[in-house]
Amino acid sequence: MKSHISIQDVNAFYGDHQALRNITVEIPQKQVTAIIGPSGCGKSTLLKCLNRLIDLTDGASVSGKIIVDGINVLNGSIDVTDVRRKMGLLPQKPNPLPMSIYDNIAYGPKLHGKPGKKEMDEIVEKYLKISGLWEEVKDRLKSPANKLSIGQQQRLCLARGLAVEPDIILCDEPTSALDPVSSQHIEQQLLKLKTNYTIVIVTHNIHQAMRLADYVIHLYLGELVEHGHANEVFENPKEERTRAYINGTFSIDLKIDSEANLKGKMCPFNFVYAKQALHNLEDGKILKIIVDDPTAVTEVPRGMEADGHKVLIVKEINKTDWEIVIQK
Amino acid sequence: MNIRKLKDAFAGRLMLAAALFSSLIVLLMAIILYLRSRPILEVKTLNDLLLGSIWMPFQGKFGFYPFIMGTLYVTLLAMVIAVPLSILSSIYLAEYAHENVRTKVLPVIDLLAGIPPVVYGVWGVLAVVPAISYIAPVIGNLGIPFLTVKGYSTGYSLLAGGIVLAIMVFPIIISISEQVLRAVPFDIKEASLSLGATRWQTIKHAVIRIAYPGIAAAIILGFSRAIGETMAVLMVVGNVPNIPSSVFDSAYPLTALIANNYGEMMSIPLYDSALLLAALILMLVILFFTVAARLILIRIERSMAYG
Ligand SMILES: Nc1ncnc2c1ncn2[C@@H]1O[C@H](COP(=O)(O)OP(=O)(O)OP(=O)(O)O)[C@@H](O)[C@H]1O
Numbered sequence: 001m002k003s004h005i006s007i008q009d010v011n012a013f014y015g016d017h018q019a020l021r022n023i024t025v026e027i028p029q030k031q032v033t034a035i036i037g038p039s040g041c042g043k044s045t046l047l048k049c050l051n052r053l054i055d056l057t058d059g060a061s062v063s064g065k066i067i068v069d070g071i072n073v074l075n076g077s078i079d080v081t082d083v084r085r086k087m088g089l090l091p092q093k094p095n096p097l098p099m100s101i102y103d104n105i106a107y108g109p110k111l112h113g114k115p116g117k118k119e120m121d122e123i124v125e126k127y128l129k130i131s132g133l134w135e136e137v138k139d140r141l142k143s144p145a146n147k148l149s150i151g152q153q154q155r156l157c158l159a160r161g162l163a164v165e166p167d168i169i170l171c172d173e174p175t176s177a178l179d180p181v182s183s184q185h186i187e188q189q190l191l192k193l194k195t196n197y198t199i200v201i202v203t204h205n206i207h208q209a210m211r212l213a214d215y216v217i218h219l220y221l222g223e224l225v226e227h228g229h230a231n232e233v234f235e236n237p238k239e240e241r242t243r244a245y246i247n248g249t250f251s252i253d254l255k256i257d258s259e260a261n262l263k264g265k266m267c268p269f270n271f272v273y274a275k276q277a278l279h280n281l282e283d284g285k286i287l288k289i290i291v292d293d294p295t296a297v298t299e300v301p302r303g304m305e306a307d308g309h310k311v312l313i314v315k316e317i318n319k320t321d322w323e324i325v326i327q328k
Numbered sequence: 329m330n331i332r333k334l335k336d337a338f339a340g341r342l343m344l345a346a347a348l349f350s351s352l353i354v355l356l357m358a359i360i361l362y363l364r365s366r367p368i369l370e371v372k373t374l375n376d377l378l379l380g381s382i383w384m385p386f387q388g389k390f391g392f393y394p395f396i397m398g399t400l401y402v403t404l405l406a407m408v409i410a411v412p413l414s415i416l417s418s419i420y421l422a423e424y425a426h427e428n429v430r431t432k433v434l435p436v437i438d439l440l441a442g443i444p445p446v447v448y449g450v451w452g453v454l455a456v457v458p459a460i461s462y463i464a465p466v467i468g469n470l471g472i473p474f475l476t477v478k479g480y481s482t483g484y485s486l487l488a489g490g491i492v493l494a495i496m497v498f499p500i501i502i503s504i505s506e507q508v509l510r511a512v513p514f515d516i517k518e519a520s521l522s523l524g525a526t527r528w529q530t531i532k533h534a535v536i537r538i539a540y541p542g543i544a545a546a547i548i549l550g551f552s553r554a555i556g557e558t559m560a561v562l563m564v565v566g567n568v569p570n571i572p573s574s575v576f577d578s579a580y581p582l583t584a585l586i587a588n589n590y591g592e593m594m595s596i597p598l599y600d601s602a603l604l605l606a607a608l609i610l611m612l613v614i615l616f617f618t619v620a621a622r623l624i625l626i627r628i629e630r631s632m633a634y635g
């Protein structure tokens with residue numbers, strides 16, 4: 001595994017708030033690296049450090065080194081436009097520029113040189129084809145980009161990023177605003193692109209990470225919890241927190257056999273009701289309960305484990321309510 | 329319970345009445361101005377009035393052309409000075425300035441909008457007019473079109489009016505454009521920068537594209553402010569009814585004409601009527617620009633709503 005981006009001892013602050021702590025990790029070349037972790041753990045911040053978009057945030061500061069092709073990206077005296085050019089960015093929400101489809105793709109190449117009309121036509125066609133959008137838009141290249149569907153806009157953003165000929169593609173939850181079909185489309189493009197590009201993708205979706213990633217980085221509260229080859233991390237995480245995170249996100253797919261709403265019930269009655277509900281189930285079946293009593297959040301799982309049941313998930317679902325999933 | 333409902337209904341009616349009243353006043357003003365300027369409109373053709381360039385009330389000659397041109401020239405000159413400077417300032421404030429700078433500078437700029445025009449006028453007389461009379465001979469002899477001096481310049485000139493007006497218009501254009509620029513979604517800047525554009529390229533090619541209707545509206549609002557401004561202008565512009573051919577010439581805008589003469593020598597036939605016609609012309613011009621600004625603002629809101 002050849003390293004492409006070497007992140008060394010990176011700390012990032014927003015004012016006094018530390019968003020990244022001593023991150024040291026290597027990102028492999030021409031592979032897909034997924035950054036996973038719960039909301040607010042610093043995934044986007046790490047991505048923004050790579051292309052220095054974090055400079056745009058007032059009060060943000062970064063220390064450490066990020067070496068790409070022998071150059072420290074975080075060095076204040078380098079030309080950031082060169083750094084950013086090397087890294088195409090695919091954002092969470094497609095952000096077409098306020099111009100035509102054609103001009104969106106042509107925007108980058110125009111900044112960095114003045115290709116002639118014919119050359120530009122070729123560039124536009126080439127990258128629209130790579131991103132799988134050409135067939136859909138070839139007859140209306142001059143129409144405004146924001147008239148495309150969201151999924152098409154995202155592929156346009158991909159094509160636009162590729163047109164400046166980067167080596168690296170950074171994606172920040174690139175499919176979270178898309179419908180399943182468009183998401184799949186983007187995923188397929190990324191898989192094709194990894195033969196030529198180093199891809200870093202931030203994702204909330206563990207399944208997506210499993211489908212795409214060769215390498216995984218797990219962040220938690222600004223710290224690097226675990227990193228390694230995807231199959232190792234997913235099948236046999238070294239860290240308990242990684243296991244919990246992966247299981248926690250899996251929960252969405254658990255087959256819930258029975259549900260009980262125990263809101264408004266105090267301890268120990270909620271425990272009693274939960275036990276009763278569980279009593280009616282066969283072994284191995286899964287019960288989900290909703291509680292809003294703060295003590296229940298810790299006491300019910302503890303009691304259930306003591307009774308020999310397995311607690312799969314304890315999750316805050318909104319300000320007052322918690323969800324507890326128990327397997328008999 | 330019923331009292332609350334009653335109060336509610338009453339408050340609603342009251343506000344409706346207030347709204348109607350203020351729009352009614354504008355209408356009434358226009359009607360009265362029209363009625364009072366009827367006498368002169370009955371004896372002279374509109375052509376004579378609007379395009380005649382001789383203003384000799386004693387001989388019954390009322391040509392408004394020099395005044396209309398005076399108004400347009402002084403306003404245009406003010407805009408030529410104000411627009412580039414204030415747009416560059418607003419770009420600096422919105423895109424380059426640090427938060428600390430912005431939060432300190434913007435209130436000062438807003439303060440500038442609150443200074444009474446007469447203070448600007450005095451400042452113009454004390455600072456701008458002498459400075460112009462000082463530089464006029466130097467520049468005036470270079471033979472640059474619109475910058476020539478015939479004889480000598482007192483400094484009371486189109487240029488003095490333009491500069492003073494420009495400074496009065498600054499705060500309007502700066503604060504609106506700054507808001508418009510800052511409302512441009514961060515996404516757009518991110519997209520452009522991540523493609524390796526510099527900040528300036530980003531502003532020039534992407535940000536301005538989104539902000540330009542808003543900036544246009546700011547300019548139009550500044551324009552209607554400038555065109556209606558009276559006191560500061562009449563103090564520095566010289567008030568000679570000729571058609572200026574150089575920025576060092578004096579001019580005589582419509583507003584100054586009305587303010588200087590209304591209430592005096594009213595025994596001259598048609599004089600009163602002529603001045604009120606001047607007011608009507610001014611009002612129509614301003615109305616035109618205000619409506620245009622409104623329409624543009626509506627268009628911006630639409631384009632934002634429909635993306
Ligand atoms: N502009 C900012 N100013 C201050 N704090 C910020 C700013 N942006 C992010 N943070 C904080 O830094 C931490 C990391 O944020 P970041 O956006 O990197 O999280 P994330 O992992 O991308 O989360 P999500 O999955 O929700 O996108 C969070 O605690 C967040 O509140």
Ligand SMILES: [Mg+2]
Binds near residue numbers: 043044045172
């Ligand atoms: Mg994020």
